[in-house]
Amino acid sequence: MNKQRELSETIALIPSGATIMVGGFGSPGTPFTLLDELLRQGQDRLTLIKNDANEPGYGIAKLLEADRVDTLIASHIGLNRDAVQRLNSGKLKVEFHPQGILAEKIRAAGAGIFGFLSDIGIETEITDPSQIIEWQVDKSGAKRKLKVETALHADFALIHAARADHFGNLLYTDSAINFNPLMAMAAENVFAETFDLQPPGTFPPEHIHTSCAFVSAVIAVDRKRALHSEYELMEHYVED
Amino acid sequence: MNKQRELSETIALIPSGATIMVGGFGSPGTPFTLLDELLRQGQDRLTLIKNDANEPGYGIAKLLEADRVDTLIASHIGLNRDAVQRLNSGKLKVEFHPQGILAEKIRAAGAGIFGFLSDIGIETEITDPSQIIEWQVDKSGAKRKLKVETALHADFALIHAARADHFGNLLYTDSAINFNPLMAMAAENVFAETFDLQPPGTFPPEHIHTSCAFVSAVIAVDRKRALHSEYELMEHYVED
Amino acid sequence: MSKTERPVRTERILRRAAKEIQSGMIVNLGIGLPTLLPDYLPENFAGLIHSENGVLGCGSVAKRGQARPSLIDSAGHYISLKPGSSCFDSAVSFAMIRRGRIDLCLLGAFEVDTCGNLANWKIPGKLSPGIGGAMELAQKAKRLIVLSTHTDKNGRPKILEHCRLPLTAPACVNRIITDEAVIDVTPEGLLVQEIADNISTQDLQNHTEAKLIFPENSLRKF
Amino acid sequence: MSKTERPVRTERILRRAAKEIQSGMIVNLGIGLPTLLPDYLPENFAGLIHSENGVLGCGSVAKRGQARPSLIDSAGHYISLKPGSSCFDSAVSFAMIRRGRIDLCLLGAFEVDTCGNLANWKIPGKLSPGIGGAMELAQKAKRLIVLSTHTDKNGRPKILEHCRLPLTAPACVNRIITDEAVIDVTPEGLLVQEIADNISTQDLQNHTEAKLIFPENSLRKF
Numbered sequence: 001m002n003k004q005r006e007l008s009e010t011i012a013l014i015p016s017g018a019t020i021m022v023g024g025f026g027s028p029g030t031p032f033t034l035l036d037e038l039l040r041q042g043q044d045r046l047t048l049i050k051n052d053a054n055e056p057g058y059g060i061a062k063l064l065e066a067d068r069v070d071t072l073i074a075s076h077i078g079l080n081r082d083a084v085q086r087l088n089s090g091k092l093k094v095e096f097h098p099q100g101i102l103a104e105k106i107r108a109a110g111a112g113i114f115g116f117l118s119d120i121g122i123e124t125e126i127t128d129p130s131q132i133i134e135w136q137v138d139k140s141g142a143k144r145k146l147k148v149e150t151a152l153h154a155d156f157a158l159i160h161a162a163r164a165d166h167f168g169n170l171l172y173t174d175s176a177i178n179f180n181p182l183m184a185m186a187a188e189n190v191f192a193e194t195f196d197l198q199p200p201g202t203f204p205p206e207h208i209h210t211s212c213a214f215v216s217a218v219i220a221v222d223r224k225r226a227l228h229s230e231y232e233l234m235e236h237y238v239e240d
Numbered sequence: 241m242n243k244q245r246e247l248s249e250t251i252a253l254i255p256s257g258a259t260i261m262v263g264g265f266g267s268p269g270t271p272f273t274l275l276d277e278l279l280r281q282g283q284d285r286l287t288l289i290k291n292d293a294n295e296p297g298y299g300i301a302k303l304l305e306a307d308r309v310d311t312l313i314a315s316h317i318g319l320n321r322d323a324v325q326r327l328n329s330g331k332l333k334v335e336f337h338p339q340g341i342l343a344e345k346i347r348a349a350g351a352g353i354f355g356f357l358s359d360i361g362i363e364t365e366i367t368d369p370s371q372i373i374e375w376q377v378d379k380s381g382a383k384r385k386l387k388v389e390t391a392l393h394a395d396f397a398l399i400h401a402a403r404a405d406h407f408g409n410l411l412y413t414d415s416a417i418n419f420n421p422l423m424a425m426a427a428e429n430v431f432a433e434t435f436d437l438q439p440p441g442t443f444p445p446e447h448i449h450t451s452c453a454f455v456s457a458v459i460a461v462d463r464k465r466a467l468h469s470e471y472e473l474m475e476h477y478v479e480d
Numbered sequence: 481m482s483k484t485e486r487p488v489r490t491e492r493i494l495r496r497a498a499k500e501i502q503s504g505m506i507v508n509l510g511i512g513l514p515t516l517l518p519d520y521l522p523e524n525f526a527g528l529i530h531s532e533n534g535v536l537g538c539g540s541v542a543k544r545g546q547a548r549p550s551l552i553d554s555a556g557h558y559i560s561l562k563p564g565s566s567c568f569d570s571a572v573s574f575a576m577i578r579r580g581r582i583d584l585c586l587l588g589a590f591e592v593d594t595c596g597n598l599a600n601w602k603i604p605g606k607l608s609p610g611i612g613g614a615m616e617l618a619q620k621a622k623r624l625i626v627l628s629t630h631t632d633k634n635g636r637p638k639i640l641e642h643c644r645l646p647l648t649a650p651a652c653v654n655r656i657i658t659d660e661a662v663i664d665v666t667p668e669g670l671l672v673q674e675i676a677d678n679i680s681t682q683d684l685q686n687h688t689e690a691k692l693i694f695p696e697n698s699l700r701k702f
Numbered sequence: 703m704s705k706t707e708r709p710v711r712t713e714r715i716l717r718r719a720a721k722e723i724q725s726g727m728i729v730n731l732g733i734g735l736p737t738l739l740p741d742y743l744p745e746n747f748a749g750l751i752h753s754e755n756g757v758l759g760c761g762s763v764a765k766r767g768q769a770r771p772s773l774i775d776s777a778g779h780y781i782s783l784k785p786g787s788s789c790f791d792s793a794v795s796f797a798m799i800r801r802g803r804i805d806l807c808l809l810g811a812f813e814v815d816t817c818g819n820l821a822n823w824k825i826p827g828k829l830s831p832g833i834g835g836a837m838e839l840a841q842k843a844k845r846l847i848v849l850s851t852h853t854d855k856n857g858r859p860k861i862l863e864h865c866r867l868p869l870t871a872p873a874c875v876n877r878i879i880t881d882e883a884v885i886d887v888t889p890e891g892l893l894v895q896e897i898a899d900n901i902s903t904q905d906l907q908n909h910t911e912a913k914l915i916f917p918e919n920s921l922r923k924f
Contacts, residue, residue: 001504001526025755028772078831079778098837099754100796104351107793111344112578114377114386117354121837125868137354137390146354150377167564173446174773174789175755181791185575200564206413207447211536211566213506213581231771237778238766241726241748265533268550318609319556339532339613340574347571352800361615365646407786414550414567415533421569425797440786451758451788453728453803471549477556478544
């Protein structure tokens with residue numbers, strides 16, 4: 001029941017070529033410690049699924065810069081000029097989805113369903129006619145053209161939780177929730193880092209965002225000893 | 241921004257013939273005060289969507305007994321012998337769904353999607369061939385037979401929240417969460433009752449289960465003055 | 481029904497079934513016989529009981545004084561919570577089930593057959609209270625064990641060649657535990673693993689419509 | 703960019719746009735010009751700013767000392783929270799959007815046209831950083847207002863007969879606010895509602911590729 005694990009042996013479970021979901025919208029909720037260990041160990045030919053590409057020098061940007069990533073599935077990479085250049089030069093394959101559709105495709109995998117019907121982007125270039133079905137979705141009797149969005153799966157998810165217990169129950173905070181609970185439900189193997197690891201029973205059951213049923217391993221990160229400036233405020237965004 | 245409303249004028253917004261989602265799995269999370277006001281006001285020809293039919297003398301069972309309900313969309317009504325009799329005698333139309341599919345159909349409406357693809361019950365009598373599509377849902381290239389489950393909508397949702405603020409942010413507790421947050425997202429008009437109504441800012445933003453964006457009205461119920469034994473322990477389940 | 485009042489048949493099923501639940505497992509207990517299982521687990525059982533109404537980490541039944549109106553299991557009983565429990569909505573609860581996070585589910589049955597088909601939700605014209613969580617649990621639990629008396633109250637077999645009632649799910653049952661035997665569903669058919677100490681193999685087959693396979697070595701008693 | 707450094711064109715757009723945000727509204731502010739709007743709202747503004755990364759009730763930009771690394775808006779700025787704010791995951795955030803719970807969304811544009819078509823996400827061969835939340839916001843906000851300079855930095859019209867860039871969403875724009883005019887998308891075409899006090903109707907039409915409709919009574923200045 002105790003899922004506390006050591007950092008390096010946990011990340012060592014990830015093989016080259018793996019598909020990995022990475023929590024975070026920009027920096028908040030990004031598992032910087034897990035990503036740095038992945039960078040250190042050297043796994044490559046990775047497919048990453050993250051909302052964005054972080055900013056240069058942060059998080060998954062470092063894996064991109066080290067040529068470890070073949071494909072990125074994301075919503076928007078505008079804050080990472082290097083990633084855009086890699087995309088334009090053909091060094092990096094990027095699959096874009098509308099942000100909420102990306103979230104919902106991940107959730108679909110987490111919910112054990114195979115896909116869902118949406119009208120988002122249906123009249124734009126992101127939709128191919130082969131993705132359209134006509135289906136009667138209400139009692140009007142009329143059929144409606146809808147896009148089938150399939151569930152998005154991954155072998156691994158790397159999660160940043162504000163707090164956790166040893167069973168693997170996770171709690172997030174502020175805008176650092178974002179994709180984390182969805183990815184924690186979706187991936188086969190879910191590794192969560194946290195600065196605040198507590199004994200089971202510490203948190204009220206209804207405050208837990210991700211139940212331990214979805215979590216494989218919890219890694220305690222000592223905030224004081226973590227060298228990551230990545231967890232601190234990004235100076236270029238701070239107004240005085 | 242203050243969504244606190246008076247009980248009778250809020251329930252008076254519901255017309256006869258309305259489709260109403262009702263929170264609760266058994267008693268926990270059932271909005272007994274809102275339901276009693278609906279009983280008192282006399283709206284009829286209702287379609288109710290609730291996991292179950294409560295137990296005789298409790299919650300929606302009283303609306304069934306008063307012949308106010310034409311159709312019930314539910315997962316299981318085994319704990320309400322009267323509802324089963326009404327079903328068998330043709331007095332009540334009941335549409336059954338597997339419990340998690342019912343939850344997911346409600347959530348689909350709440351998420352602004354039109355339906356989803358599932359394999360539940362696909363080889364049983366609850367699935368009609370007209371509900372099946374063949375779709376390529378993974379990279380294998382093979383198509384898979386899946387059932388299209390459409391989103392389930394409602395004009396109204398009646399919600400029981402353990403705590404709330406005046407903006408309509410809702411928090412639930414224990415097993416009284418159940419269908420409440422899903423229905424609060426799904427319905428056009430969402431009325432929530434609570435024993436504990438607090439000023440905005442009382443609850444940490446990440447503890448809020450249902451954001452006020454989804455909620456139309458909050459009704460403060462005085463627990464001490466509420467006559468409802470329905471909110472108390474059900475004696476026949478209490479072990480000494 | 482307190483433990484001391486339970487019939488011998490029920491007792492035997494539950495005692496044997498409790499051994500299937502191992503440390504670290506996430507277990508869902510269906511309504512009926514399986515709901516009674518917590519009484520048979522060791523006090524310090526290190527696993528998590530899932531209840532599909534939105535609880536992981538159910539404790540024992542809460543007695544008067546401890547029971548809270550807001551906290552029941554899916555059978556309607558007031559329960560306690562164990563440390564490390566979590567509560568969540570019905571969509572998450574069934575995400576857990578469909579996503580394959582339930583290690584073991586124990587369900588009751590009207591009928592079960594040679595192919596591991598299960599019928600436990602409807603008797604046409606007689607009983608149709610709804611589906612509840614049965615279809616999703618039957619289809620998606622990593623391991624599904626049926627708990628049932630070997631024959632119905634009229635002495636008729638419940639383990640059939642082919643289910644006749646509407647199915648809950650096809651080919652979903654891994655093991656059947658009755659008051660007479662422990663039987664595994666295998667590609668070859670129904671393989672008897674254990675037999676009650678008060679019954680002969682001949683009687684067991686006589687009480688079973690489906691053809692049973694008996695192992696070559698001697699049968700373990702239980 | 704602090705408020706005092708903003709160009710006059712930008713200032714005019716933002717001052718006018720702030721009037722669109724009314725008490726009680728749930729408002730999403732797109733990246734670019736709209737993100738600057740909170741500076742132009744009254745101190746005691748009684749509405750809720752939605753940020754699609756999972757916040758409802760965003761406050762003003764947090765200065766050093768108040769800023770938390772875990773709390774940004776979708777443009778990446780550190781923000782404060784107002785009382786009654788809530789934080790949620792990305793699926794819930796976009797449920798809110800697709801479900802029609804956003805009363806008003808203000809977005810930037812590359813191009814907008816007579817039919818209310820919007821192009822703001824991609825310039826083929828030049829700029830394709832992704833879609834972000836734009837498609838869902840454009841398609842599903844109850845009311846969509848485009849904020850844009852009337853012409854691009856080379857003086858070329860951005861309000862076209864027909865968009866030439868890949869669309870974000872068709873027929874989604876309700877109103878266009880530029881430094882030169884406030885224009886509504888109507889079934890009859892683009893109806894000018896207000897005009898900047900430093901421009902003639904003739905110049906406005908000259909700066910606009912689409913044919914503009916001018917009201918019969920005199921135009922309100924802004």
